[in-house]
Amino acid sequence: MSEPEKTDSVETVKNTIKSTQLTTEHAKKLTQVVNSIPTILSKLDNSEYDEIFGHRINVDSKKFVDVAVRNEILLKFLAADEYDVELATKRLIDTLNWRNKFHPLSAAFDENFNKALNDLGAITNFVGLKSDNLNVVTWNFYGATTPKKLFEEYGDNAGTTTNQRPGSQFLRWRIGLMEKSLQLVDFTDPKNNKIAQVHDYNNVSMFKVDKGMRAATKEIIKIFGDNYPELLSTKFFINVPSLMSWVFTFFKTIGVISEATLKKFQVLNSGNLTEWFGKSNLPPTYGGDSKSSMKELNVASIKLSPYGEYILEELGKKEIEDVIDEVE
């Protein structure tokens, strides 16, 4: 019989947390979650799938486990559910099951998307900012699209990837962007354990709002809300025409976005972001004096964590085996 896994003390767990000053009460709850990792894994659809954001969520003794990072990630799940251990455990199980099916790391690091989708986003990593947790930013140039055409081509099940991964191309591309940006985050750093997001609605028009887009938007909001807890510092909606402010009110009233998330939103009629990111970081389109365009500021190559690489390798092997089984 194998040795039962040793359990961690509250003090040990508390000492691993660097992103915030944990109270003893909260440290006790986190310790409960840490010590129930084997039980959590045993309840999964696939008990071998123990990866979140490229990091291994397993017991201390397993290879690849970075205890500090693992505990910080678990803390995010707990904090999102206001330190309710039962709810956080359910969220963790659901997220691990979702990741096992969706394969978000493959969307980010393995799959290729059409230029029309790639042009809709960017990731920047600024330094020397006044405020914390704004360094890493995902940008979405949603105003630059013709949503009807985009969602006809890449939304719903149109353009589903050839290897039958779940979701539309648009969804997989958007989740991929999020996952890539999370590789630039240091979960143990209080100044860089969350990201900011910008939606640029320049050139958006009333006539562009379309049914397919609304469905895709609702789906993404839910996926982010459920599976990416405590990762957003601020979300900027910029260049929003006054005439379209109702869209924001609409999102507020349909009840899919939590109160805590709504508090992180900043809606601007202009595109001037210098107050948050500084003049020198931004190109003139966003009020800055940087000579680099957004394309040049985009961090084109982002390295995946070692465990993320391992997961993708294993996935590739399994898919080859599945194909061989089908042929035989």
Ligand code: HEM
């Ligand atoms: C044609 C125009 C638009 C397109 C294509 C579009 C697209 C999207 C998409 C795809 C999302 C999903 C979340 C994400 O990708 O991060 C989203 C979320 C959202 N959009 Fe828009 N949008 C449009 C217009 C607007 C306007 C005018 C506003 C007004 C401020 C607005 C406010 C929001 C809000 C509040 C969310 C929720 C964000 C969240 O929960 O993270 N959108 N939009």
